[in-house]
Amino acid sequence: MNKNTIALFYRTFGKMLGTGIPLLISLETLKKDQKFKELTEFLDYLIRAVKLGKELHVAMAHAGFPLDQVEAVHKAVVAGELDYRSDDIASLAEAGSDFTISIPEQALEMEQEAIRLVNSWIEFAVKNNASDLHIIPTIRQIQIKFRIDGVLQQHAEIDKKYLPLLCVRIKTMADCDVVETRLPQDGRMLVRVNGDDCDIRICTVPSATGEKITLRFMPKKNVIIDLKSICLSREELSQVGALMEHSYGLLLVTGLTGSGKSTTCYSMLQEFVNRNLNVVTVEDPVEYAIEGATQIQVRPHIGLNFVSALRAVMRTDPDVIFVAEFRDTETINAALKAAQTGHLVIAVTHSPSACELLEMMTGLPDVEHEVLANVLIGVIAQSQLARKLCECKKKAAAPAKVQKKYGIKTVWNPVGCDKCLKSGYRGRIPVYEITEAGREIKEAIANKDVKLIRKIAASGMLSKAMAKVGTGETSLAEIGRILGVY
Numbered sequence: 001m002n003k004n005t006i007a008l009f010y011r012t013f014g015k016m017l018g019t020g021i022p023l024l025i026s027l028e029t030l031k032k033d034q035k036f037k038e039l040t041e042f043l044d045y046l047i048r049a050v051k052l053g054k055e056l057h058v059a060m061a062h063a064g065f066p067l068d069q070v071e072a073v074h075k076a077v078v079a080g081e082l083d084y085r086s087d088d089i090a091s092l093a094e095a096g097s098d099f100t101i102s103i104p105e106q107a108l109e110m111e112q113e114a115i116r117l118v119n120s121w122i123e124f125a126v127k128n129n130a131s132d133l134h135i136i137p138t139i140r141q142i143q144i145k146f147r148i149d150g151v152l153q154q155h156a157e158i159d160k161k162y163l164p165l166l167c168v169r170i171k172t173m174a175d176c177d178v179v180e181t182r183l184p185q186d187g188r189m190l191v192r193v194n195g196d197d198c199d200i201r202i203c204t205v206p207s208a209t210g211e212k213i214t215l216r217f218m219p220k221k222n223v224i225i226d227l228k229s230i231c232l233s234r235e236e237l238s239q240v241g242a243l244m245e246h247s248y249g250l251l252l253v254t255g256l257t258g259s260g261k262s263t264t265c266y267s268m269l270q271e272f273v274n275r276n277l278n279v280v281t282v283e284d285p286v287e288y289a290i291e292g293a294t295q296i297q298v299r300p301h302i303g304l305n306f307v308s309a310l311r312a313v314m315r316t317d318p319d320v321i322f323v324a325e326f327r328d329t330e331t332i333n334a335a336l337k338a339a340q341t342g343h344l345v346i347a348v349t350h351s352p353s354a355c356e357l358l359e360m361m362t363g364l365p366d367v368e369h370e371v372l373a374n375v376l377i378g379v380i381a382q383s384q385l386a387r388k389l390c391e392c393k394k395k396a397a398a399p400a401k402v403q404k405k406y407g408i409k410t411v412w413n414p415v416g417c418d419k420c421l422k423s424g425y426r427g428r429i430p431v432y433e434i435t436e437a438g439r440e441i442k443e444a445i446a447n448k449d450v451k452l453i454r455k456i457a458a459s460g461m462l463s464k465a466m467a468k469v470g471t472g473e474t475s476l477a478e479i480g481r482i483l484g485v486y
């Protein structure tokens with residue numbers, strides 16, 4: 001390629017950009033110009049590359065342009081001064097030597113394929129309500145897996161040659177450093193799928209077999225579900241209703257991560273707001289916006305932690321106080337104090353059952369047990385969400401020990417159809433265990449009698465879960481998975 005033609009190309013290109021002609025139109029015009037006949041093939045490549053979202057300097061580098069020109073173009077684009085600096089770049093070309101342009105044909109086709117793959121996976125994830133997409137490089141392949149209803153499912157295996165292209169595509173979409181492949185990176189992208197905005201967090205980690213990418217699909221709209229619609233049975237709903245009638249005291253909501261305890265809390269808080277009560281929350285982070293409530297985000301780095309926020313909240317005449325974290329002694333005591341002084345405090349903890357929670361709290365030094373015993377209203381415990389059987393489920397006789405122990409004669413087993421992606425399950429349901437703090441429990445807590453707590457608050461989660469097996473909402477295998485036994 002003649003260096004003077006290249007220099008003329010830079011100058012003309014810069015001038016066009018300088019008069020406000022958009023990049024792609026400038027390139028299209030140059031392609032038709034007889035002066036640049038030699039460059040037609042390259043310009044055609046450049047136009048397609050830009051349309052695919054490739055950066056100008058990257059496309060030039062791939063086509064074999066000298067590195068100094070590539071760098072100069074990159075710097076000019078970053079500074080937004082490609083029009084001004086094109087004369088300098090032209091001089092650079094003139095000072096250099098002639099070179100050969102070679103168009104990497106296949107690269108563009110592969111890039112296009114990588115873009116198509118990423119788009120199709122995002123669409124698939126949104127359509128099937130997947131929470132995560134994993135792109136996992138193995139020695140020879142790339143495995144594509146989706147987490148749907150809490151379970152990881154294999155989706156496809158593709159040729160490993162696509163890995164760098166997939167990484168570049170996803171990093172570009174998420175505003176990450178495309179060049180950096182040795183360090184983990186986080187990013188975020190907003191994409192539109194079938195008319196809906198979709199918020200995706202991405203995370204890359206270098207592994208021995210290449211960069212692994214995880215895409216986490218954030219819940220679309222944080223809609224607070226009505227208390228009547230969070231899968232409580234009629235009996236459970238009235239139990240929760242009774243707990244909510246208290247005008248002061250401590251109500252604990254507990255469960256492991258992914259048990260849906262936040263949904264339960266927000267549904268209750270919304271109900272309190274609807275009853276015209278002053279609801280104030282202390283959270284980290286604020287997960288859902290509750291219309292009509294005052295929500296405080298803690299900021300420990302400026303001194304606003306759970307304890308100081310709680311103290312401030314007390315001065316704002318609250319009826320209901322929500323504490324999203326209930327781990328350290330100081331926060332617990334501050335919450336107990338609030339509950340003791342005529343407020344209804346709802347606090348979230350991470351124990352898997354009421355029994356384990358009460359045992360843990362009784363074991364904490366410096367927590368005022370007598371106050372806890374006095375103010376505790378009850379505990380709402382939730383297991384991890386159980387997958388709901390798809391309508392393709394099949395009836396079967398219950399195993400003898402299940403019949404004997406739980407009085408369940410028939411169970412349903414997963415089958416698998418197109419609707420449930422052959423998994424046999426669609427959607428998830430919570431399993432609740434609601435414990436009212438009666439006189440016995442209160443006494444056991446006050447006396448730190450762990451044995452007695454274990455006896456009174458023994459977990460009823462299993463029988464609650466078995467009830468859902470009996471109604472065919474979920475399967476024995478699924479209960480085995482989430483609770484470990486049946």
Ligand SMILES: [Zn+2]
Binds near residue numbers: 392415420424425
């Ligand atoms: Zn099905």
